[in-house]
Amino acid sequence: SVNIVAFGNERDGFSEDNQQACLIWSYLGRSALISHINSSLSVSHIGNPIFTKYQACVFGNVRLVVHDFPLWDIFDSDWYTSRSLIGGADIVVIKYSVNDKTSFQELKDTYAPMIKKTLNHSSVPVIISAVGARKNGVPCTCPLCTLDRRSCVTTSEGVQLAKDLRATYLELHTLNDFYIQKYFGGVLEYFMIQRLNQKSSEKMKKRRKTQKCHRVQPPQLEQPEKMPILKGEASHYDTDLHNLLCCCQCADVAFYAEDLSTVVEAHKVILCAVSHLFMLLFKVKSPADIRDASILCTAQSLFTVEMEDAVLPLPHGIPRCVPPVRVLVKDSVFCSCLLDILHFIYSG
Template sequence: SVNIVAFGNERDGFSEDNQQPSLIWSYLGRSALISRIDSSLSASHVGSPVFTEYQACVFGNVRLVVHDCPVWDIFASDWYTSCRLIGGADIIVIKYSVNDKTSFQELKDGYVPMVKKALNHCSVPVIISAIGARKSGVPCTCPLCTSDRRSCVTTSEGVQLAKELGATYLELHTLNDFYIQKYFGGVLEYFMIQSLNQKSSEKMKKKKKIQKSHRVQPPQLEQPEKMPILKGEASHYNTDLHNLLCGCQCADVAFYPEDLSTVVEAHKVILCSVSPLFMLLFGVKSPTDIPDTSIVQMARSLFAVEAGAASPPAPHGAPPCILPVRVVVKDSVFCSCLPDILHFIYSGAFQWERLEEDIKKKLKDLEKTEQVLEKVKCILKTPGKLNPVKDCRSYQIKQLYNTSLRLFFNTPVLADVIFKIQGATVPAHRAVLVARCEVMAAMFNGNYLEANSVLVPVYGVSKDTFLSFLEYLYTDSCCPASILQAMSLLICAEMYQVMRLQHICELYIITQLQSMPSRELASTGLSIVSLLKKAKFHNSDCLSTWLLHFIATNYLIFSQKPEFQELSVEERNFVEMHRWPSHLYLKQLADYRNYIHSQKCHCTVM
């Protein structure tokens, strides 16, 4: 059905022709079945029907219901009925006479806002019909005369009213067949068809929704369990080297004042890694290799190497064949500050403010403090590069060792130990090894054969893996080329108890496996079960737990591989318990597929 609500009076209120047929009645004509229903609030309008209901059939079998309210006062007073009618309307028609300016003004100022409020943003089409031919009489200009009520409503005023409501504006000069049936009727029937199409569409959607609610729904695939999170370990690179200085292990250089009253021990490889001056001092470079003459002059004026002189006993941990180099510090003030300077260097050389404060407290002389600090800046110069300590307050050398110690990785320069592995030799420096690896510290400082040997054999690991391991000790970083190489490096790290390197390898393996697409994971020759067993054997609990979850999450892929049978009973039970998709989902999916392909779901015609 289509419900139409019409408001307003198309007759001129001052016209004597009250027998003029209404717009709605004229449209319906003889095909309408009319029944009059007076509102309960029409007592003050006796003899004038308030709401008139028309019923008819249009388009053959479509029921048309029209409620016509020609009196606007009742629209306002019987607000509940008016809102109910507007709420159930498919089309709204507002009528007025072009020759009744007063009624139009009341409609515009008082009733149109009420209609907009009742619509409440509903998308109901509205037709505004301006009815009648404008009379040419000129209204009286007397302010006390009421004859100006017969002023005409202009077309622009009607169009403006239609814009306020978003309505369609029509002018019907007379209620003849053309204006009623073709003009007004054509627009009205267009909106009727639109309303019927919308209702049909909503009915189909509702029907489909009901059918869908009664139909068996496909099972919902739950999300896989969250994988265990592996947390990385913070670097303790600078702390390791600082502890090396504090422990005086494997020291191979001793600084003395000119009176030989005190001694400060250090390590040549650490000092040479931060300063070309120390490279010159310990014979790593010649004066011709250093273009900055100020560094050469500083080395000669500040230090004197006495390698051939008598020296105190070798520092604890050094082989008997390796004697420490004795260096005399010619500047007594600088020598008194040397322990603080070495702590600054071994701690990463970026705590310049702390060094400055320590020297100020020790010397208690601003001029001497500035002289010592200037010498420190000269010592830490980098030839051919930007001077990193030109303004040490604003520039921090936070990457001192991991960039400079790389210069001495896998080189015989200053090396005091040689590893023999797979028929090849790899030179290294005891100071770095002892500082970075507790196992090697015990090996070189304890009652072991390696403590007094320069040549140390290595078993159970390949040369490439051991080189990667040493590279991490020197630079605090590693970059495995593959998952298998990372696993080999993890085994080596576990062998020497370097836990942070072990965590780095674990994270690398996990990252690489997570980035593999399913197709590559199914076709790869890499055995995840083999990785799992190695991780368990070498006490990598975090990685082994993660790999079990990884196998369970990719159950459909790994269950088809032969290696799946190599899992232990305990591992198999864990995977089955945490598998994705679960047994329950697969059973529900099979039941749903059987339902879809059952005869009940087939078309009865087919």
């Protein structure tokens, strides 16, 4: 939301036109960015108006609240309320008529120091709006002349007041579309955007700070002066696999020549891992699982798996309680090369 507090009367105090337009109401009614305007008038116990409260939406869905105080009586009657209003405002608007020198002088001498004192502890932007066209250019310098009371407020006086309050000075010669929407409205909407961005940034910082407070902090461990160098150990996979073949460790397959003169030991799991032929030979897969008919023909032409009741000598190193699968190699040429083939398979 955006909270705006406006002080001062922009109407000419000596004008007989009571229907003279109000700066805040003119802006709210003409700006294309404002919607859903509601207003309420607060009066004192004797019936005098204290302030008008406007509520609207700006930039689509941002809530806008404006407190418009046409009189400065609140600073005289309730200083704490006026100070809290300024402290809680996002933007402060001070307005006066350039043809009411008396009201301006009262603002400059009495109320401007109060506002400055309150704004010293905040960064609330202030807009000073000098409203109206000057009716008499040069005031009379005669000490007995009463025309001084109706003399105009000069531009230099307004600029000096803006410097004292570190405010933005605007001169609105008339409350038409140009001065209301593009001039006053442009500056006011700029400050609205800046304040909304500032609020969003503060909200994000607060959220991050809250999340950081609730986050479990890891322990602060001292790092060693020099990290140890980790060296990878050389792999012994190839050697260990080759030793299985050479040392006949845990062998569960024995290949025999047809004359039973040559015995070569191996391992079913390794042989099945490299060829579907051995999976078919050791009944890991059935002939129906093998789509390639040449594998079936090769297995039948090269090998014959002997039944367990056949009488064949067991090689050294295989216990009797775990009889190996005994395979006869039909092809003598293949049998002579079988050991080299197994060495190639076991090389990894």
